[in-house]
Amino acid sequence: MESVNVAIIYYSASGTVHALAKAAAEGAEKAGATVRLRKVRETAPQEAINSNPAWAQHVTDSADVTEATLDDLAWADALLLGTPTRFGNVSAQLKAFIDTAGPLWQQGKLANKVCSAFTSTGTTHGGRESTILAMSNTFYHWGGIIVPPGYTDPIQFQTGTPYGTAAGSGAPADEILQAIRYQARRVVDTAAALKAGRATA
Secondary structure, eight states, X not given: OOOOEEEEEXXXXXXXXXXXXXXXXXXXXXXXXXXXXXXXXXXXXXXXHXXXXXXXXXXXXXXXXXXXXXXXXXHOSEEEEEEXXXXXXXXXXXXXXXXXXXXXXHTTXXXXXXXXXXXXXXXXXXXXXXXXXXXXXHHHHHTOEEOOOTTOSTTHHHHOOSSSOXXXXXXXXXXXXXXXXXXXXXXXXXXXXXXXHHHHO
């Protein structure tokens, strides 16, 4: 398989999306990819963070995770972006990072990358699909090649999230972790096929 670079870039407040991101990294690495696991910078005021013990704890627990830079976007053949839903939309923290990518976009350096998204919500119908669809708007503007999991593996009939893996609050269930590993593998396989095809074109 053609070597594929995968950047998994995410924001997580209380740790659920972080757990999904780590599982995605496992799936991508198992599929043969070189992976960068990156969190985006926290922009919330300390007062807000301290108001939620789980949020404050996760800031401490994830202190060793490298923060994302634009180089991670440029380096990657494929991108998996993760965010908790915020009123059915992308978190401000991840959006702030995305909004710095204008120079890369203007140079065409974000085009033709394989892109996929995942999310978490506090409730079962708390904006999962709308958040992933909102993320897709960014991919459209970049000229990305969107690769959803779809119903292309039996695990998808258990999780019911063809747009992208979605978890509830707290530690993701085993089938959700299986689903994000599968999603990452599908992204890697697609990126590898595209990379190989371009090399022989």
